[in-house]
Amino acid sequence: MAFGTLLFRVVRMPALRERLWKLAYESFPRLLPDADWWFMNYGYEPTDAERYQFGTLDEQQFQWRSRAMYHYLAARAPIAGKDVLEVGSGRGGGLRHVAETMHPAAATGLDFASSAIAFCHKNHAGAPVRYLEGNSMDMPFDGATFDVVLNVESCHAYRDQAQFFREVARVLRPGGQLFLVDVRADWNWDLLHQWLTEAGLVVREDSDISPQVLTAIERDEPTKKALIRKRVPFWLRGIFTEFAGNVGSQLYERLKTGEIQYRRVVAQRPA
Numbered sequence: 599m600a601f602g603t604l605l606f607r608v609v610r611m612p613a614l615r616e617r618l619w620k621l622a623y624e625s626f627p628r629l630l631p632d633a634d635w636w637f638m639n640y641g642y643e644p645t646d647a648e649r650y651q652f653g654t655l656d657e658q659q660f661q662w663r664s665r666a667m668y669h670y671l672a673a674r675a676p677i678a679g680k681d682v683l684e685v686g687s688g689r690g691g692g693l694r695h696v697a698e699t700m701h702p703a704a705a706t707g708l709d710f711a712s713s714a715i716a717f718c719h720k721n722h723a724g725a726p727v728r729y730l731e732g733n734s735m736d737m738p739f740d741g742a743t744f745d746v747v748l749n750v751e752s753c754h755a756y757r758d759q760a761q762f763f764r765e766v767a768r769v770l771r772p773g774g775q776l777f778l779v780d781v782r783a784d785w786n787w788d789l790l791h792q793w794l795t796e797a798g799l800v801v802r803e804d805s806d807i808s809p810q811v812l813t814a815i816e817r818d819e820p821t822k823k824a825l826i827r828k829r830v831p832f833w834l835r836g837i838f839t840e841f842a843g844n845v846g847s848q849l850y851e852r853l854k855t856g857e858i859q860y861r862r863v864v865a866q867r868p869a
């Protein structure tokens with residue numbers, strides 16, 4: 599069975615899924631220690647309207663479309679002066695971008711991969727962000743601590759997503775909001791809505807942003823391919839191409855046929 603197909607089967611096995619992702623995310627910073635590799639999402643091509651409303655980014659910057667995934671998500675939130683948490687902060691660049699350009703009161707990144715947190719401490723030292731190791735399903739924070747929770751391409755990997763959303767509802771202040779982007783199949787989006795509602799969160803927005811993600815994947819293809827050839831060890835390239843969602847990967851093909859959708863969801867803890 600192709601590796602990509604296997605990945606999609608594992609989606610239905612939460613305990614195995616969590617172990618696999620943990621293994622992968624612990625390994626990445628060790629296998630790819632490159633200090634300038636700040637992001638692990640598929641990228642986002644902003645629309646003209648978004649460029650007009652939320653400003654433009656430096657499109658010459660390395661991985662600018664992955665940065666755009668954060669920019670055009672967080673710019674929808676009231677960030678300035680707020681307490682912001684990102685769950686699944688990965689290599690830390692997204693939250694750093696948000697902290698440096700949108701000026702929250704405080705920014706906290708949480709990730710269960712200790713090697714990702716070590717990467718952040720080393721490569722984002724001096725940035726106005728604190729990075730902590732911890733699990734999304736049992737967050738090391740008091741209740742009602744944050745105004746905004748960000749979650750970028752991460753929660754599909756959690757063993758108990760219902761518990762994650764209960765944790766989000768707990769750590770958000772009344773009126774606080776969750777801004778989430780993720781990729782999954784229809785049945786799985788229905789479940790996500792159910793979990794949000796059961797946690798006491800009210801869905802304010804649910805938008806299919808697959809076209810923007812597909813465009814980003816297609817436009818980034820030459821750069822990503824060259825990057826993988828240059829920086830990823832030979833024996834890892836096949837697996838990495840699937841993880842990176844390159845053109846031709848299972849992720850790309852399923853997104854293209856509509857079998858899975860990439861969506862942006864905003865949910866709020868009632869005031």
Ligand SMILES: C[S@@+](CC[C@H](N)C(=O)[O-])C[C@H]1O[C@@H](n2cnc3c(N)ncnc32)[C@H](O)[C@@H]1O
Nearest residue numbers: 623637638639686688709710711733734750752
């Ligand atoms: C695809 S990466 C995205 C990273 C980052 N958000 C970005 O866009 O670059 C998913 C991240 O979620 C983290 N993660 C997965 N399961 C987690 C869990 N149960 N608790 C906390 N973090 C988790 C992984 O370690 C990884 O860093």
